[in-house]
Amino acid sequence: MESLVSKTSLLSSVHFDIRIPNFKHFCIYSALPNKTNPTTPRRNNSLSKPHIKKSLKPPNELNPSPQTPPINVDLIALCREGKIEEALELMSQGVKVERGVFELFLDSCKNSRALEVGKKVHKFLIRSPFKGDVELNYKLIEMYVKCGSMKDARRIFDRMRERNMWSWHLMIYGYASNGKGDDGLLLFEKMKEVGLRPNEDTFVVVLLACASSEAVEECLVCFKSMKNDYGIVPGYEHYLGVVDVLGKSGHLNEAVEFVENMPVEPTAEIWEALANLARIHGDIELEDRADEMLALFDPSRERVDKLPAPLPKKHSAPNMLEGKNRVSEYRSLNPYKGDGPEKFKGLNGQMREAGYVPDTRYVLHDIDQEAKEQALMYHSERLAIAYGLISTPARTTLRIIKNLRICGDCHNAIKIMSKIVGRELIVRDNKRFHHFRDGECSCGDYW
Numbered sequence: 001m002e003s004l005v006s007k008t009s010l011l012s013s014v015h016f017d018i019r020i021p022n023f024k025h026f027c028i029y030s031a032l033p034n035k036t037n038p039t040t041p042r043r044n045n046s047l048s049k050p051h052i053k054k055s056l057k058p059p060n061e062l063n064p065s066p067q068t069p070p071i072n073v074d075l076i077a078l079c080r081e082g083k084i085e086e087a088l089e090l091m092s093q094g095v096k097v098e099r100g101v102f103e104l105f106l107d108s109c110k111n112s113r114a115l116e117v118g119k120k121v122h123k124f125l126i127r128s129p130f131k132g133d134v135e136l137n138y139k140l141i142e143m144y145v146k147c148g149s150m151k152d153a154r155r156i157f158d159r160m161r162e163r164n165m166w167s168w169h170l171m172i173y174g175y176a177s178n179g180k181g182d183d184g185l186l187l188f189e190k191m192k193e194v195g196l197r198p199n200e201d202t203f204v205v206v207l208l209a210c211a212s213s214e215a216v217e218e219c220l221v222c223f224k225s226m227k228n229d230y231g232i233v234p235g236y237e238h239y240l241g242v243v244d245v246l247g248k249s250g251h252l253n254e255a256v257e258f259v260e261n262m263p264v265e266p267t268a269e270i271w272e273a274l275a276n277l278a279r280i281h282g283d284i285e286l287e288d289r290a291d292e293m294l295a296l297f298d299p300s301r302e303r304v305d306k307l308p309a310p311l312p313k314k315h316s317a318p319n320m321l322e323g324k325n326r327v328s329e330y331r332s333l334n335p336y337k338g339d340g341p342e343k344f345k346g347l348n349g350q351m352r353e354a355g356y357v358p359d360t361r362y363v364l365h366d367i368d369q370e371a372k373e374q375a376l377m378y379h380s381e382r383l384a385i386a387y388g389l390i391s392t393p394a395r396t397t398l399r400i401i402k403n404l405r406i407c408g409d410c411h412n413a414i415k416i417m418s419k420i421v422g423r424e425l426i427v428r429d430n431k432r433f434h435h436f437r438d439g440e441c442s443c444g445d446y447w
């Protein structure tokens with residue numbers, strides 16, 4: 001039997017180990033030199049009868065094996081209970097993951113907008129046998145789109161070997177909802193270049209991209225090409241898309257004319273869109289007219305924010321702040337307590353110096369002017385940002401999730417705030433993503 005010998009002439013012993021093929025254990029032996037005649041030169045075969053000393057340590061301690069994964073673990077149950085972090089920890093210990101677990105993971109991250117957790121799931125998916133699964137890659141793109149990370153979504157989209165219409169629509173919609181309509185329109189052109197024929201759903205997301213980039217001419221060209229080039233009869237959602245594009249670009253008269261000349265009767269959604277557009281651009285006459293038409297079509301949707309009484313639920317609506325691998329919830333029930341409001345008081349002075357003027361039209365309480373300004377300062381999204389600024393490193397992006405539409409005063413305030421603190425502040429309300437950076441918003445002041 002051959003042995004691998006490690007020699008050292010100045011040592012009193014020679015250590016070597018013998019490895020036997022196809023045998024999982026090995027032992028360490030110690031060979032002692034001849035002490036009777038130390039001057040005798042050593043030869044390679046002088047160690048004919050070594051004294052064998054077996055190690056007292058078990059083989060597993062000499063060559064530790066990976067940690068044994070837990071057994072009888074139900075990852076699906078953990079996912080359904082919302083214990084994503086616990087499930088990920090078990091996966092890192094070697095628990096076997098089925099395809100359905102990844103589906104639940106990605107759906108959970110998509111619904112909770114937990115970007116950092118979603119990235120961890122993505123890493124596990126890459127190392128799994130399902131990394132090439134088409135449906136899971138679609139879900140991965142959807143998760144990144146819902147979390148507002150279009151760079152990650154586009155990276156996966158470009159690497160996919162198979163793409164269906166749904167994936168193209170999802171990417172165009174993601175660009176539109178994140179204020180990158182030009183990128184969505186470029187992707188639409190690329191879609192046509194690869195030979196895909198647009199359908200009704202395609203033009204819905206394309207019109208959203210036109211509204212995001214205020215591309216009026218492209219919008220009208222696409223709308224005409226629906227019937228002329230593809231034989232698609234426009235639906236209400238397409239007419240609504242054109243109204244959004246015209247209104248956001250400031251062409252309110254053209255939007256009204258377009259609605260009046262529609263071959264079908266306008267719906268309540270179209271009049272509501274006109275009312276919102278008129279409010280943004282300060283056209284009170286059009287806003288009142290649109291509100292009247294909206295009340296005629298659907299009395300239950302009559303605007304209630306013109307009443308002096310406030311909506312009670314609005315002031316307790318939660319805001320979710322993602323940071324440090326966890327999601328925190330903030331409400332404006334006790335706005336004057338804690339370090340966050342103190343931080344925001346300091347920012348408020350800098351914001352006024354930068355040109356911020358409180359818009360008290362968004363305060364529905366019948367209180368004096370000073371109290372209205374103070375009430376605006378403690379809106380829950382501002383509290384969430386204030387806590388994020390004091391609890392995260394400098395230049396860290398903050399992600400705020402709202403379940404209501406952001407008010408106009410908070411929108412203006414956060415724009416100025418992003419310029420002062422030098423951070424990107426991402427706010428997801430119930431309409432779209434707002435990427436605030438260097439005093440500007442990706443929505444172009446239209447939402």
